[in-house]
Amino acid sequence: MFSRLPVALAAGLIVASACPSRAAGDYPTTALADYVLGCMKSNGETQEMLQRCSCSIDVIASIMPYDDYVAAETFKRMSLTTGEKSTLFKESAPAKASAAELRRAQAEADVRCF
Template structure:
């Protein structure tokens, strides 16, 4: 597993609170399979994301993503604004990179 990420990505993941890392890995495993292989791949995934996206940017993107689920006019700002689109694009790119490296 150590071949998947460098020392800098491990340090970046350390900047994310443990509960956030655990929540990501848990959700990833629920979506992809609850076995040891997926534990390793999902852990790798959040490490890659953390090496690309700072924790503050991750929180911003996650907030836009969650609030964008609000229907109607209330959710439009979180789906359509330039900051929302930029934050979500950054997170999607990091997730795509994580998919390539880990899955």
């Protein structure tokens, strides 16, 4: 078991090195963890997906400032609600711009990490 540890670490370093580095503290740890857990839930709860999902949020963080990410996620989640007031979160110019920026960042993350 212990003889495999260096290989696993080396493999992890190879995957991690392909991902962009970002300044520490750009995104709070809870936001990173929330994204990675959701990504793994959707794509499989394996070590490989842990690496890929971690890479994905790093790419997004390198493209979008955290405040923009929060705004885009808020618009996205609120647009899923029903009722008359949800139209504001679906059709307003800021909502559309935030959604487009988030989709672009996620598409780039998919290309680089998956």
